[in-house]
Amino acid sequence: MDQLLQHLVNTLIMGGTYALLGIGLTLIFGIMRIVNFTHGELYAFGAYMMYFFAVILGMDFFLSIAFAIVAGMVLGAAIEFTLLRSKRGADIDTTMILMIGAWIVLQNAEHLVWGGIAKSVPSPLPSEPLVIGPISISWLRAMVLLIALALIAGTYLVINRTKLGKAMRATFQDSGTAALMGVNINAIYTMTFALGSALAAAAGALLGPVFVIAPTMGDLASLKAFAIVILGGLGNITGAAIGGFILAFAEEIGAGYISSGYRDAMGFLIIIIVLLFKPTGLFARTERIG
């Protein structure tokens, strides 16, 4: 029982960052319909930027997180502007191949710039864990969860409560009509991709100090993000948030009670099972199966 409680706490902490990854991708894959293989690289990029600002430049820990998020946003905007803007309306295979190319370039560039040796970012918080009864949580992980939840809430408010969010929703519902109503749809496309990328970078910047930072860390992150998006239903932000926690839970249980080697297999099994039995995702209202 105590073990299960500890697993649940771990689920909450991983789930927060998975939810960030998933919400970022659901904006890009679910709403913009771009099969974004660079998502995991943006996650790795966020982690490396965290290392760059916090360790190399020696800046404040929390300020570094903010800067890493902004850097991810800029890189995302640059990808959208250079590769996707002229291919708008192209079929899904074309943009997918572009994204695979961009992914290979980004990952190997990270390898070239930072080297293959894993990096770590020291935490400014006390290393003594917070012990509540049978459960122990490190201060760092608790802080990661709090920041992740704040970012999730912030994104939800931006999409649902601001004029920008309204313009985004209008553009992806009917870009022609949105343009006629005076929405600058080119800017909206770039901003949505940048917002999704910023959330991936945020997940990387938050998890970088918890784990180690390596060039290949993005591979599984991309695929896990796809699992979360499919679980929650395309374009469903609440679904993606819940999906992040479900994936984290499945991984914890899989690693804790089956075998730690199959932790990463859980996401893929979830994808296969969900697509076979409920391809619209667990929380979808409309039929969308590609």
Next chain:
Amino acid sequence: MKRLLPYLAVAFFASVPLWLQDQYFLHTLVVSGIFMLAAMSLNLLLGYTGQLSLGHVAFFGIGAYVSALTSLGFSISIFGYQITHEPWPAVVGVILGTIVAGLCGYLIGKLAFRVRGAYFVIVTISFAEVVRLVALNWVELTNGPLALPGIPPLTIGFEWTGYATLWGKAQNYYVVLAAIVLAYVIIKRLVYSPYGRAMIALRENETLAMSVGVSVTKYLVLAAIVAGAMAGTAGGLYAHYIQIIDPMVFMFLNTVTMVIMVITGGKGTLAGPIVGGLIFGIAPVVLRSYVGPELQWILYGLLMILIVFVLPDGIVPAIERWFGRTSESAGDRRSLTLETSKASQS
């Protein structure tokens, strides 16, 4: 001239081991040939049915592992039952690898073709990742990350002729060449048969094809079986040539290599994966003396992006347009290519 081109190409490649002195380059050609075979099988799915499978390396790896384990033998216990397998000849391994990969093609086809587009892509990637994790973690069978070493090379011959073991690079080269020629003939026959027409019809407009009575699942699953089996053969040849395999054969980058070969050469053309396979088989060797592996991959990625912008149909259709052939067979093929380009624009 156009009709003669495949024969001239085969004659040229058959002569290569006779005059090529550089053994390392010959080795490169053998490995490129094996990946070319896998790319040709991927082209059947990607080019002719229009389904982008990014899990193709799973079939390649399954073929490699089945073939290796058949020829090495194994002993595992499942639910308390001890299963022991004595080593069988390598050729039997390749055949079994082909059959098992084809069966996996059937199962995955049945499951994955329930969804289309991006969902199909993600299901196929997930399948390949699950297979990779099984190969990594089922240590008793696959030896996990410690790899399966000492896989015996292929032997050919019959009881009454005596057996010859293919240790050399030149002998393996001819085996791979023969496999490519065979695969080319099979794919060509299939594509120009009513089955192939049905596959192309599904690629062009699935709803319309269904309305005239084309059974979607049947033809897509057939393509998946043939493609899976062919990739399995390639994997089996790879295992017996390299003689050691580890779960790294399931790397996503191997799938990416196959996809690059197909789209660079020209998807939905018979010669496309062969041209693309030659370019991306030989390019690493040429590049290796100038740049490190990371920069080499960066160049691949940039080239992929460039191809999408400059030659969206690939090299072979571009060359065919350049020469503007009018003979009947060329016209036939060009109509296929034109269909491809239309499909990629829609």
